[in-house]
Amino acid sequence: MSHYVSPIREPLITGSKTYHDITEDLVSPTEKVPTASWIIGFIIAISCLAFGLFCIAWTVWHGIGTWNLNRTIGWGWDITNFVWWIGIGHAGTLISAILLLFRQKWRTGVNRAAEAMTIFAVICAALFPGIHVGRAWVVFYFFPYPNTRGPLWPNFNSPLLWDLFAISTYFTVSLLFWYTGLVPDFATVRDRAKGFRKKIYNFLSFGWTGSAKHWQRWEALSLVLAGIATPLVLSVHTIVSFDFATSVIPGWHTTIFPPYFVAGAIFSGFAMVLTLMLITRKLLNLQDYITLAHIESMNKVILVTGTIVGVAYLTELFIAWYSGYVYEQFAFFNRALGPYWWSYFGMMFCNVVSPQFFWFKKIRRSIFWTFLLSIVINIGMWFERFVIIATTLARDYLPSSWSYYSPTWVEMGIFIGTIGLFFTFFLIFTRVAPVVAIAEVKSILKSSGDQYVGAHDPNGHHDDHGHHDDHGHHDTSHKESHASHDTSHAKGSETPVMVMEDELKKLEGIGPKISAVLKSSGVKTFEKLANTSVEDLQNILDTSEGNFGGNSPESWPEQAKLAFEGRWDELKDLQDRLDGGKY
């Protein structure tokens, strides 16, 4: 499509991909045997998961007494981890919903993986309250269903119950959104698969055909789901913050919590997306689809949300002092200079100072720094939740009940287990589904592929042609591998480099109609036009439908030659001399 894209926009797909290249690059990881690094990663992840399951079993068998929670500190690592994971789960829906509404094209490279990450993170998060209740086997009591106990209903006025509804809804909607996006891509996998694999993907793709009406509804569905998922994603962490903000604990009872939690969630979510995608991009060779432009965009989001979080921290401090309320003042004094001072300063450094490095373009575009800082931010956001929860509880109203808390091996084991769960699921996901949304990447190819970006810009044009030449060999080699894959395919790759529709129209005397006529006769590039004789061009015009009697192609090859060689100034001089394309 000839959407105009500003030449200063960076390409989002590099390597001069054709549609078939995109299919090939994105589906092939699911078709190959797993690499050694995948197998090693999977073994580590599943071992962590197994240990986590053991610790959960230990907890359920012996009771919550195996954790170091006490009367003063009733929430420790469990709720810290819960909030941390929920926060991480916010980036996926943000990328797929909010960025869809804002028409940010770079979302297509990362939305699929980020949504998957969301779903796995929410599973990890939901685990913690589930076992924290103690009798995990009756956790379904939380749901309001007509029961034999009265019926006795849950307390709908409680933020903890709101949380249950928010998280269940968030999980369900994320799953639906993710899967509906996956259906057309599963169809792509299906149409390349054979035998049993084909049957599996036939089931998974729900019989998708690619009919125009289906696509239209698919787009309508995505847009409306994005529209309702946007307030949803904001509501989820808002409600998580209500768990704290509606209490009467100094340090929790603050109205700043909802926006501050949401910003923090997006902040930590993007950090986790970067951590994961930088690894995935490397392992699956997705550098052409997740480019530095994508990474830089995400780093900008991190910079903005990290700064919001920083402002929120300072606002809290200021308001605690300004309120004149001694308990609130003590809560913040205790956070910064009490027994957990190290976690407070860890949080301040990781969340407020470290993202400020992203003011520098070099750091935003550096894989090494991005990866390092994304890990630092993940750690910092964990500290934030620990500071809010454990530090605040450790010093309550009665000094006689002050306490100190550090986790037992069981609590640590469950946390390690959720990390194992997360990576186990993610690694399986990279094997069974395309990690980048194939159809969506194809739909932005013509506006954001590197061979098209800047094609409208006369100054950028010369470079653009140089690029085509660089990739000449690349295209041929693809054709060969293509042919061996499926002989009938070879025909499809005869025009691997597609040319903008309006390119020929740059020449004086060629309008949209003639451009179309020429292209349907095989004259699609300046190069081809330059090498076509005036007689042949006249022939094409005479034999085509439409009345082109007033048009003379006499100057077109010469103009095309100049355009092809990038001599735009000379072309302009020539066109000044020409009269409607005639000498």
Add this chain to the structure above:
Amino acid sequence: MAHNEVIFGLYNDEEDLLKAVKVANAKHLDIMDVYTPFPVHGLDPLLGLEESRLHIAGFIFGALGLLTAFLGMTWIFTKDWPIIFGGKPYWSVPAFIPITFELTVLFASIGMVVTFYIVNGLGPGVVNAYLDDRITDDKFCIAFDKHEVSTSSAESFFKSTGASEVHEKTI
């Protein structure tokens, strides 16, 4: 789909496809369907497809969710089992807002997604007849029903509009 005899042409580029659809409209050839690997913008008006009404389904299901949640909590806390929590009124409307919102979203999304699959005739285990494996890869397909459009006029149409391949199939 019952047994349809179909003649279809494959194009290599969505711009060729859009032009071909325009030609078909000008020649009054009745297109059975168009299949593409990704949503091609500008195709719907050419095919005369009306705007999808899925959002109406979404609204209805959302409204259903809203009423279910709000009226459900109202009934439970005022009629079925009234309890005073923290000295608040039985019918404490502000406290019902979060759950009402969540169920609105939940009902709207589930309802819309299920509607989407039902009206499209898609779902787990559904096997549809596919014209060509490459339609989900890099081919753009225009299909004619042979009862509507004669083979010869379809062939000449595909030839003149630059289709890379023409096939016939019974689906």
